[in-house]
Amino acid sequence: xxxxxxxxxxxxxxxxxxxxxxxxxxxxxxxxxxxxxxxxxxxxxxxxxxxxxxxxxxxxxxxxxxxxxxxxxxxxxxxxxxxxxxxxxxxxxxxxxxxxxxxxxxxxxxxxxxxxxxxxxxxxxxxxxxxxxxxxxxxxxxxxxxxxxxxxxxxxxxxxxxxxxxxxxxxxxxxxxxxxxxxxxxxxxxxxxxxxxxxxxxxxxxxxxxxxxxxxxxxxxxxxxxxxxxxxxxxxxxx
Amino acid sequence: xxxxxxxxxxxxxxxxxxxxxxxxxxxxxxxxxxxxxxxxxxxxxxxxxxxxxxxxxxxxxxxxxxxxxxxxxxxxxxxxxxxxxxxxxxxxxxxxxxxxxxxxxxxxxxxxxxxxxxxxxxxxxxxxxxxxxxxxxxxxxxxxxxxxxxxxxxxxxxxxxxxxxxxxxxxxxxxxxxxxxxxxxxxxxxxxxxxxxxxxxxxxxxxxxxxxxxxxxxxxxxxxxxxxxxxxxxxxxxx
DNA sequence: CCGACGACACTTGTATACAAGTGCGCAATC
DNA sequence: GATTGCGCACTTGTATACAAGTGTCGTCGG
Numbered sequence: 001x002x003x004x005x006x007x008x009x010x011x012x013x014x015x016x017x018x019x020x021x022x023x024x025x026x027x028x029x030x031x032x033x034x035x036x037x038x039x040x041x042x043x044x045x046x047x048x049x050x051x052x053x054x055x056x057x058x059x060x061x062x063x064x065x066x067x068x069x070x071x072x073x074x075x076x077x078x079x080x081x082x083x084x085x086x087x088x089x090x091x092x093x094x095x096x097x098x099x100x101x102x103x104x105x106x107x108x109x110x111x112x113x114x115x116x117x118x119x120x121x122x123x124x125x126x127x128x129x130x131x132x133x134x135x136x137x138x139x140x141x142x143x144x145x146x147x148x149x150x151x152x153x154x155x156x157x158x159x160x161x162x163x164x165x166x167x168x169x170x171x172x173x174x175x176x177x178x179x180x181x182x183x184x185x186x187x188x189x190x191x192x193x194x195x196x197x198x199x200x201x202x203x204x205x206x207x208x209x210x211x212x213x214x215x216x217x218x219x220x221x222x223x224x225x226x227x228x229x230x231x232x233x234x235x236x237x238x239x
Numbered sequence: 240x241x242x243x244x245x246x247x248x249x250x251x252x253x254x255x256x257x258x259x260x261x262x263x264x265x266x267x268x269x270x271x272x273x274x275x276x277x278x279x280x281x282x283x284x285x286x287x288x289x290x291x292x293x294x295x296x297x298x299x300x301x302x303x304x305x306x307x308x309x310x311x312x313x314x315x316x317x318x319x320x321x322x323x324x325x326x327x328x329x330x331x332x333x334x335x336x337x338x339x340x341x342x343x344x345x346x347x348x349x350x351x352x353x354x355x356x357x358x359x360x361x362x363x364x365x366x367x368x369x370x371x372x373x374x375x376x377x378x379x380x381x382x383x384x385x386x387x388x389x390x391x392x393x394x395x396x397x398x399x400x401x402x403x404x405x406x407x408x409x410x411x412x413x414x415x416x417x418x419x420x421x422x423x424x425x426x427x428x429x430x431x432x433x434x435x436x437x438x439x440x441x442x443x444x445x446x447x448x449x450x451x452x453x454x455x456x457x458x459x460x461x462x463x464x465x466x467x468x469x470x471x472x473x474x475x476x477x478x
Numbered sequence: 479c480c481g482a483c484g485a486c487a488c489t490t491g492t493a494t495a496c497a498a499g500t501g502c503g504c505a506a507t508c
Numbered sequence: 509g510a511t512t513g514c515g516c517a518c519t520t521g522t523a524t525a526c527a528a529g530t531g532t533c534g535t536c537g538g
Binding site: 065066069070073074075094097098100101104105107108112159160161162164165168169172 | 314339399401
């Protein structure tokens with residue numbers, strides 16, 4: 001039942017088969033498949049074959065193949081011994097590893113950001129924390145502002161490699177997050193943790209900034225792990 | 240002059256055009272180009288076009304294209320605004336960033352290795368350090384054993400994500416190392432640093448293991464940076 | 479002599495055609 | 509009835525063909 005995903009966005013021949021067409025094609029296929037894998041529409045272990053994707057999306061095998069290779073480089077799909085690919089399995093133990101890596105990378109970015117931040121930047125970070133505090137009770141607002149905070153730090157860090165590698169695993173983080181979201185276990189507020197990061201940066205203490213950010217991510221990891229635990233076969237509530 | 244690299248391994252038509260042919264083709268092209276970029280045969284900023292590579296390697300554009308995409312995912316080539324690709328430029332400031340990231344990742348791996356190492360593993364690491372000490376005067380032996388040490392730790396860590404991301408930047412590390420090798424500045428011995436890592440693992444102190452490994456990489460970074468400094472336009476002694 | 483216009487050659491992106499290898503299912507036989 | 513052999517359908521990997529966009533070079537006009 002998990003073999004054939006439901007990419008039934010449109011028929012084979014008809015015009016825009018779910019992808020915007022004015023984009024570069026391969027990129028569009030990549031974005032589409034990536035989204036479906038992250039949100040669970042494409043179930044873990046689902047086999048993806050070029051001909052059926054090609055037919056369902058209304059493009060030739062060439063862009064499909066390219067998209068598949070991109071996803072493979074990102075490890076969102078894994079290569080089968082025979083040469084095909086399937087959606088990467090979800091493994092709770094693996095989630096921990098993803099967060100471990102993320103903690104180090106974001107920690108490094110926080111350090112770099114600390115070393116480059118101008119007074120204006122510090123003020124902006126403080127404003128974001130205050131804003132986050134203000135919307136404390138509205139969960140999605142907190143999430144939105146939180147993402148903005150992390151984005152701001154990443155931008156400040158101006159660390160091409162840290163960002164690149166972070167981007168590499170972001171898909172997987174989002175994937176586990178999407179899964180955890182279904183087993184909602186009350187979100188704890190990370191406002192104080194963010195404030196700790198902002199304060200460390202304001203104090204011009206790179207080591208403290210790195211440590212604070214790392215601790216923050218590790219706490220998120222523990223939370224996510226808790227949500228995921230008991231998921232057993234992670235495919236339980238997936239289509 | 241930098242537009243056409245010297246992939247003249249063989250003519251267009253003739254049999255094995257420098258690539259082993261029994262490999263998957265695209266993979267062979269990828270390996271070949273990757274090696275040439277790392278060792279400097281393909282100069283930074285050199286433009287790579289599918290038709291000429293295709294002709295010079297004696298394969299069609301399809302595998303060449305695939306190899307190029309792989310290299311792009313690894314950031315060994317960068318996309319031009321027009322769509323083509325060129326060999327990623329060498330930037331000393333960037334080298335520092337690469338090593339920063341590597342320090343965190345290898346630090347994490349050392350921690351994980353520490354948490355999983357059996358007494359046998361600890362003994363093996365100690366043996367490697369002793370061996371390294373023994374061959375202290377033979378530079379390439381030191382390098383070889385050192386690589387083995389790092390590989391052992393990575394294997395022990397059994398951290399898929401750490402390894403994957405480390406692999407992502409390894410090409411760049413090797414590239415800067417190859418460049419630094421030409422401006423040889425006496426290698427300092429890292430034997431003691433390795434011993435510190437091994438000792439921390441033997442003491443079952445994950446935090447110390449991580450810190451020791453990170454410090455070790457950061458010292459390597461400083462060394463590499465020193466070698467690279469003054470390189471100015473990094474393409475000076477490149478073909 | 480300098481600037482602008484036009485055509486060309488070149489590039490990538492996509493589609494299709496071809497070849498080879500592999501696993502699966504069916505059928506016939508022991 | 510179980511097993512083994514054959515044949516088919518399917519897959520990926522590669523090659524080639526086609527279309528569109530873009531930069532450049534040459535030439536013509538001011």
